[in-house]
Each structure stands twice: as structure tokens, then as C-alpha cells.
Amino acid sequence: MNLAQLESGKKAVVTDMSLLPTDTRKKLMVMGMLPHTEIAILRKAPMGDPLQISVRGTSLAIRKNLAEQITVKEL
Numbered sequence: 093m094n095l096a097q098l099e100s101g102k103k104a105v106v107t108d109m110s111l112l113p114t115d116t117r118k119k120l121m122v123m124g125m126l127p128h129t130e131i132a133i134l135r136k137a138p139m140g141d142p143l144q145i146s147v148r149g150t151s152l153a154i155r156k157n158l159a160e161q162i163t164v165k166e167l
Contacts, residue, residue: 096159104164
């Protein structure tokens with residue numbers, strides 16, 4: 093399952109980020125989104141883009157097209 097498919101209020105663990113462009117992946121990793129990190133979808137915009145997520149206590153907004161490239165396992 094990818095991050096964009098996760099419903100609001102649900103938690104998951106990041107399993108793979110290799111589909112992201114290298115520079116984007118590095119930026120997300122610096123902000124705390126690493127493989128095996130627990131994340132939660134806080135909310136989605138009415139049209140589904142962007143998504144507000146919580147990573148290690150930090151709130152981030154990411155585009156849906158990037159979320160579709162992040163593989164997660166729902167908890």
C-alpha cells in the first residue's frame with residue numbers, strides 16, 4: 093500500500109522510499125521520515141492533495157504524487 097491510499101487518522105510504518113527522486117528522499121529523511129518509522133495521516137485536503145502527516149511529532153504536508161511513491165504497512 094502507498095501512503096496516499098492510507099485513510100485519515102490511520103497509522104503506518106514506512107517500508108520503502110526508493111521510488112522517490114534522490115533529492116526529495118534525502119529531504120524527507122532529514123525531516124525524520126526514514127524506513128521503519130511510524131507515520132500518521134492527520135488529514136487530507138478536500139481533493140486529496142496535499143496530505144498532512146505526522147512524523148516523529150512533526151507535522152509535514154506533502155503532495156499526493158510524492159505520497160504515492162512511499163510504500164507503507166498499515167498498523
